[in-house]
Amino acid sequence: xxxxTADQARTGRGERFDPGTYEQQWRDRWETDxxxxxxxxxxxxxxxxLTMYPxxxxxxxxxxxxxxxxxxxxxxxxxxxxxxxxxxxxxxxFGLPAENAxxxxxxxPATWTADNIDRMRSQFRTMGCMFDWEREVVTSDPSYYRWxxxxxxxxxxxxxAYRAMAPVDWCPKDQVVLAREQVEGADRxxxxxxxxxxxxxxxxxxxxxxxxxxxMLGFEGLDWPEPIRLMQTNWIGRSEGAEIEFPVEADGAxxxxxxxxxxxxxxxxxxxxxxxxxxxxxxLTTPDRREEVEAYVGAARRQTEIExxxxxxxxxxxxxxxxxxxxxxxxxxxxxxxxxxxxxxxTGAIMAVPxxxxxxxxxxxxxxxxxxxxxxxxxxxPEGQPFIAHSADEVLVDSGEFTGMPASEAIGAITRQxxxxxxxxxxxxxxxxxxxxxxxxxxxxxxxxxxxxxHGAQPVPEDQLPVVLPExxxxxxxxxxxxQSHEAFLKASCPICGADARRETDTMDTFVDSSWYFLRYxxxxxxxxxxxxxxxxxxxxxDVYTGGAEHAxxxxxxxxxxxxALRDMGMLSFDExxxxxxxxxxxxxxxxxxxxxxxxxxxxxxxxxxxxxxxAVRLFLMFIGPWDQGGPWNPMGIEGVHRFLGxxxxxxxxxxxxxxxxxxxxxxxxxALRRATHATIAGVTADLEAFRFNTAVAKLMELANAIQHARxxxxxxxxxxxxxxDTLLLLLAPAAPHVTEELWARRGGAYSIHAQAWPEADPALxxxxxIELPVxxxxxxxxxxxxxxxxxxxxIERLALASEHVQRYLTGRAPRRVIQVPGKMVNIxxxxx
RNA sequence: GCCGGAGUGGCGGAAUCGGCAGACGCGUCGGUCUCAAACACCGAUGAGCGCAAGCUCGUGUGGGUUCGACUCCCACCUCCGGCACCA
Numbered sequence: 001x002x003x004x005t006a007d008q009a010r011t012g013r014g015e016r017f018d019p020g021t022y023e024q025q026w027r028d029r030w031e032t033d034x035x036x037x038x039x040x041x042x043x044x045x046x047x048x049x050l051t052m053y054p055x056x057x058x059x060x061x062x063x064x065x066x067x068x069x070x071x072x073x074x075x076x077x078x079x080x081x082x083x084x085x086x087x088x089x090x091x092x093x094f095g096l097p098a099e100n101a102x103x104x105x106x107x108x109p110a111t112w113t114a115d116n117i118d119r120m121r122s123q124f125r126t127m128g129c130m131f132d133w134e135r136e137v138v139t140s141d142p143s144y145y146r147w148x149x150x151x152x153x154x155x156x157x158x159x160x161a162y163r164a165m166a167p168v169d170w171c172p173k174d175q176v177v178l179a180r181e182q183v184e185g186a187d188r189x190x191x192x193x194x195x196x197x198x199x200x201x202x203x204x205x206x207x208x209x210x211x212x213x214x215x216m217l218g219f220e221g222l223d224w225p226e227p228i229r230l231m232q233t234n235w236i237g238r239s240e241g242a243e244i245e246f247p248v249e250a251d252g253a254x255x256x257x258x259x260x261x262x263x264x265x266x267x268x269x270x271x272x273x274x275x276x277x278x279x280x281x282x283x284l285t286t287p288d289r290r291e292e293v294e295a296y297v298g299a300a301r302r303q304t305e306i307e308x309x310x311x312x313x314x315x316x317x318x319x320x321x322x323x324x325x326x327x328x329x330x331x332x333x334x335x336x337x338x339x340x341x342x343x344x345x346x347t348g349a350i351m352a353v354p355x356x357x358x359x360x361x362x363x364x365x366x367x368x369x370x371x372x373x374x375x376x377x378x379x380x381x382p383e384g385q386p387f388i389a390h391s392a393d394e395v396l397v398d399s400g401e402f403t404g405m406p407a408s409e410a411i412g413a414i415t416r417q418x419x420x421x422x423x424x425x426x427x428x429x430x431x432x433x434x435x436x437x438x439x440x441x442x443x444x445x446x447x448x449x450x451x452x453x454x455h456g457a458q459p460v461p462e463d464q465l466p467v468v469l470p471e472x473x474x475x476x477x478x479x480x481x482x483x484q485s486h487e488a489f490l491k492a493s494c495p496i497c498g499a500d501a502r503r504e505t506d507t508m509d510t511f512v513d514s515s516w517y518f519l520r521y522x523x524x525x526x527x528x529x530x531x532x533x534x535x536x537x538x539x540x541x542x543d544v545y546t547g548g549a550e551h552a553x554x555x556x557x558x559x560x561x562x563x564x565a566l567r568d569m570g571m572l573s574f575d576e577x578x579x580x581x582x583x584x585x586x587x588x589x590x591x592x593x594x595x596x597x598x599x600x601x602x603x604x605x606x607x608x609x610x611x612x613x614x615x616a617v618r619l620f621l622m623f624i625g626p627w628d629q630g631g632p633w634n635p636m637g638i639e640g641v642h643r644f645l646g647x648x649x650x651x652x653x654x655x656x657x658x659x660x661x662x663x664x665x666x667x668x669x670x671x672a673l674r675r676a677t678h679a680t681i682a683g684v685t686a687d688l689e690a691f692r693f694n695t696a697v698a699k700l701m702e703l704a705n706a707i708q709h710a711r712x713x714x715x716x717x718x719x720x721x722x723x724x725x726d727t728l729l730l731l732l733a734p735a736a737p738h739v740t741e742e743l744w745a746r747r748g749g750a751y752s753i754h755a756q757a758w759p760e761a762d763p764a765l766x767x768x769x770x771i772e773l774p775v776x777x778x779x780x781x782x783x784x785x786x787x788x789x790x791x792x793x794x795x796i797e798r799l800a801l802a803s804e805h806v807q808r809y810l811t812g813r814a815p816r817r818v819i820q821v822p823g824k825m826v827n828i829x830x831x832x833x
Numbered sequence: 834g835c836c837g838g839a840g841u842g843g844c845g846g847a848a849u850c851g852g853c854a855g856a857c858g859c860g861u862c863g864g865u866c867u868c869a870a871a872c873a874c875c876g877a878u879g880a881g882c883g884c885a886a887g888c889u890c891g892u893g894u895g896g897g898u899u900c901g902a903c904u905c906c907c908a909c910c911u912c913c914g915g916c917a918c919c920a
Contacts, residue, residue, distance in 0.1 A: 227837055227915080234836065237919060260920060273920090315918085345919045352920085358834090359918050431919050552915080623858070625846055629838090634845065640858050643873085686849085695847070698857035705857095774853040779901040781853055805887095819900055825852050829900045 017649040019613025023738040027128055035752060036130040038086035040535055047083040048539045049075040050518055050578070052547030052555070053090045053137075056116035057097060060123035061595070062603045062621075062633065066587045069618045069735075070627050070693060071546045072129040076734035077688050079130070080758040086539055087130050088521040090137035091117050094145070094510045099443045102475040109443045110471055113140055123606065128614050128737045130754070135524045139513035144520065145445035146466035147530035148513055151566075153448055153459050158569050160208045163457060166436060167301070170200035199301045205438035205447060205506065209561045213238065213430045216560055224581040225628070228552045235553040237431025242415040244424040246272060246324040246351060249332065250284060256324055256335070259346030259429050262356065263418065264410035266328050267399040268374035269351035272335045273317065273363070276300035277343035284335060286321025293320050293337060300339040315340055315363040326351075327423045328400065328414070338363060346429045354386060361386035374399050375407050435558065437509045442473065442481045444507030452494030452501040461495050467503070481505055514555050515562040518542055518577060537573065545578035556581070582691050585630025587621070592632045603633045615736035616642045622693035622735055644701055645739055648732065651707055652725050652743040655717060669713055670720045674765055676706040677724045681761035684731045697735065703728050727759050775800045776827040777809045785826070793820055800826045 030036060051071040054064060075087040098109035117138060124131065137144055155161040173195040189196050213236050219229050241261035246269075248255055256272060274281050276297040285293045296318045317338025326333055340359055341350050354364035355373040364371050376397045377387045394407045402410050419425035438447060446467040448460035460467055470489045473482035483489055483505040492503040516530070522539045523532035541563075547555075559577045566572045588594060589601025596602065608617045620641040625631040680703040687696035707724050715721050726747070733740040733753050744753035768789060773796065775783040783805040787796060797818050800806060809830055817829040 230837060231915060234916065239919075241920085258920080262920080340918045340920095342919065350920050357920065359920075362918090429919075549914080620858095623845090631845065634859070636859050637845070644858085646873090690849080692849090694845095695849095695857080698847075701857055772853085776852085776901075779852095779899095784853080817900060819852090821852055825901090827852080827900055833900065 015653060017646040019615060019645075019738060020610075022742040023128070023613050023615070026738050026741050027125060030130075030752070030754075031125075031133075033752075034134075035754065036087070036132050037134055038084060038088075038132050040538065042084040044082055044084040046539055047075070047078040047085045047544075048518075048542045049078065049085060049087045049544045050521075050542045050546070051087075051089075052545075052551070053092050053514070053517060054120070055095055055097070056091045056093050056113055056120055058116050058119070060120050060605060062587050062605050062608075063595075064124075065127060065605050065617060066621045066627075066630070067547065067584050068124075068127055068129055069621055070582075070584060070691065071544065072127070072131075072618075073622070073688060073693065073734040074544055074691075075130055076737065076754060077685075077758065079754065080730070080733070080756060082757065085130070086135070086521070087132060088135040088137075088524075089124065089129075089131040089133065090135075090517060090521070091120070091139065092510060092514050092517070093117060093138050093140040094444045094507075094513055096441065096443070098140075099441060099475070102443075106475070108471065110140070110469075113443075126606075126609050126614055127618070130737075135521050137517055137520050137524050139445075139510070139517065140443070142466045142468055143527065145513070147520065148445045148508065148516070149448040149460075149465050149467060150462060150530055151516060151562075152445075152508065152512070153462060153465075154569060154571070155207060155565065156449075156459055158565070160211065160565055161437075162206055162208065163203050164206055165201040166204040166206075167199040168202050168204075168440075170198050170202075171195055196302065204436055206434040207437050207512075207561070207565075209435045209557070210430060210432055212561050212564050213432045215564055216557065221579070222576060222581070223579060225549070225583055228549060228556065228581065228583065231552040232557055235432060235557070239429050239431075241427060241429065242411075242418065242424055243347065243427040244327065244351065244418055246327060246333075248280075248284065248335070249323045249325065253284060253322075254280065256280060256349050257347045257424075258349050258351045259427055260351060260353075262353065262411070263414045263424075264396065264402075264407050265353040265356045265374055266326070266351065266414060266418075267396070267402070268353040268355045268372045269326050269333065270331075270354060270364070270370040270372055271333045271352045272324050273338045273341045273350050273352050273360075274320070274335065275341040275343040275348040276337055276339055278337070278341075278348045280349075281320060281337050284320055284322040289319060289321035292318050296337060315359065315366055317363065317367065319367075327418065327421070334369070336363075336367070344433055345431065356386055356388060358386055358388070372398065435509075435511075435561070437512055438506035439509055440481050440505075441507050442469070442475075442483055444510060445513065446483070447504045447506050447508055449504040450492040450494065450501040451504065452497065452499055454499060455494055455496045457504075458495050458501070460492075469507075481507075483507075511555055511558050515558045516566075518545075518559070519572075533571075540572070541574050541576055542578035544580045544582070546582045546584060549583040583628055585626070585628050587624070587630055588632040590633055590635065595633075608638065612638055612642050613645075613738065615739045616645055619645065619697060619736050623697040625694055627691055627693050641697075644704065645736065647708065648704055648728065649739065649743065651704060651711070652729055652747065654747055666713070666715055669710055669715050670718060671769070673706060673710045673715070673724050674720050675768055676703055677720075677727050678761045678763075678766035680731065681727060681759045682763070682766055685758070685761065688734065693735070700728065700732055700735075703731075729753065730756060730759050771823060773823075774825045775803060775806060776825060777806055778830055778833045779827060782806060782809065789823070793822070796820060796826060800828060 049071050051068055072087065075085050079085045093113050098113050101107050101112045102109045139145060139148070152161060171193065173193050217233060217236055217238060239261050241259060242263040243257055243259050244263065244266060245255040245257050256274070258272070281293065281297060315338065317336045317340070319334055319336050322335050323332045324335055325331070340363065341348065352360040352363065354360040354369065354371040356375055361371070363369070373387065374396055375387065375394050377394060396402050396405050396407060396410050402414060405413060415424070415426055446469060448465060448467045449457050450460060451457055470486050473486055475482060490503050490505070492501045493499065494501040519531045519536055519540065522535035526532055563572060563577045564575065567575060586594065589599060589603070591599070591601050593599055593601060605617060616638055620638040623641055624637070680699050683699045684696045687693070687699065703724070707721065707728060710716070710721055710724070729740045729744055730753065737754060741753050745751065750756070770786055770788050773785040773787060774781055775785055783803045785796065785799050787799065797820065800818070801810070801815065806828055810828065813831055815828045816831050816833065819827040819829070
């Protein structure tokens, strides 16, 4: 491979810039010296910087570089500011791809995973990040998942882990549970035998995340991107309203409870709808309707809930033969079953108010059910459409004693009356469901439970952890976990009676692993406990967390749930896992498309590092644009950054004998350079703190240009010029750690540049002594004044009015107004304006 | 459908509080170096008009507020992301 460098041919000065000659050496030195190890005993203020650990899929791609460089820069900035920084890295190494590799290629998941980790770890090292590898965690290692299992048991004891029936896809011919991706086609058939699948209720493990729904709506004290907060808020989906009981006309039948956010519309409830799964469907179906209802319910159960929700909006459903009574109007209303009512939300049953709900309206229109308006729109009753009241202005009509009451008031009034009548009361409902954590998969942490014929589900005693995944398993594309046929694994004994028991074969969702890895980093080698409480108290919460926004309602919520639950168990003393959260965007291909092998637009970081060095790759990624937006890769762009680093190289290389040592003193030039230096310190510091890496790099480029011009003007080698170069290296060090270290050493600086103090800007020195002031006439730029910074406003006004460019428009007349923004501009308003 | 985010030169982008639009970089053009090229370096570079001074236009579209609008308000268009029958 050819290495093109900025000065390969000739600049006539200094040594050529070739990152290949020093980058690896410095990385080795940092490693040997333990420069990046965060010491628990270090008394400096702590700073925990964390980036989401990767799944070990194979090779590091450019996205990993993009994701890691920014938090590395932040970690390095804090370190130079005198903080004890922990910046750990590890691998989220359980998961489906390893299992698929086993099925497709016959490789053992553990071996496949370990090989990938080895490769990615060595690729990670070429980034030159200050990762503390002594703290590495690997979640598929028994020393890690032992504690994942231990945590499961703590949740179980606390009542936060429970077992319940949940619907899964089942192939009745093969007699197996199918994963979502194993169900094909619109008719939902088994991928192997083509038999239509059915939904089947199986026992599954859940974590009670809904216990924390309300608390997770609070984001006080958190500096998170607003879109993530909104996504979580919407996902939790808190709705306030009322539960209302509708008595049923049938012997001994329980009333049907419904949840509604609009109790003010109860007078308009002209029918009821039950979800197909609702327990009352069977008992309330009359004999003449049974056949039709059972057919409908059976068809509905064949679809997944996801499918049902994304299906065409056609509102299907059947009448079940029974009637309920509207508790306010005392009217008989028919009960229907329809799959647009979801079993998992509210009570799985609704009062249908077609006049004031789109879905109920569509259903009523299709099935010819009565529509009664009970809220008066401001501009008269609508025809042929529902009216969804929004404001407080609308008033109730046709609603008995509540007629004439504003809708907003009626919500409370009607809810109170229902409560007085014992027919309901205020209620809150959430979209959030409990977290289904069990997976019918091999490559995950086994759920530490055994089933005794006598005593049922029993937790594995803690001293028997870990429940180790057996490695001598066979893989076949059956869709069944090989654990189910591994006799040695299955065989267990009941911790209560000692009788033969059967081991749980489900493993945990990998999001369980990642819900606590940031705690394990604090004491990764502790084999006595999941974490050392003192170390966790010292480091947590995470100060800055970075990663992709795709985890908004997954990992980023699960980890919050974990921390809150563990806090309530007395194991943690903080409320949130991380304070500052920042999301990176995506690096796209040259064609502005997502990188993918099939598109052939993948950028290989290893090749780029070999060609330009790690620093150039890092710096260019940061320069592409705002970090949270990502952007397209540009092969020419990295050339520009490489040129910049080459320029820095030549500016900072110690001058050979007789170079610019005897620089001419020029006070004006020196003052300007010093001003540029201090303005850059202030600007770069603010940019890095705010994750504005692209503008920070631009400012560094400007400073390098200023230094070069100053040198060309003859002040190279002067004290101020030397300070400017040193400052440039210090400010550039977090983003380009290798070249700055090399140059710092060559200039005789103390090892290491990354252990030096971050420069401080002197505001007095950053201020310009003369300023150029734009002069506008009626808001249009017409002239510029160069004045000293302390020129009084009257003098500026006089100079501006005296300008011939201004006079051309003023033609001797007095201005109508003169507006000055001190230090910014002058605007003269003519009588014409 | 609902909730977010974004539309600025040939391209990526900058303008942090309503005050010089286009920083910085890429590309392009011109020059230096070279036998020549590549590399590097220097200079120019929003569009139109003009010999020039300079003028006009210009931040998705249409209105508005203001001495002044990429920035604020109203209405709309397009793209990207999330959710999607949640009663």
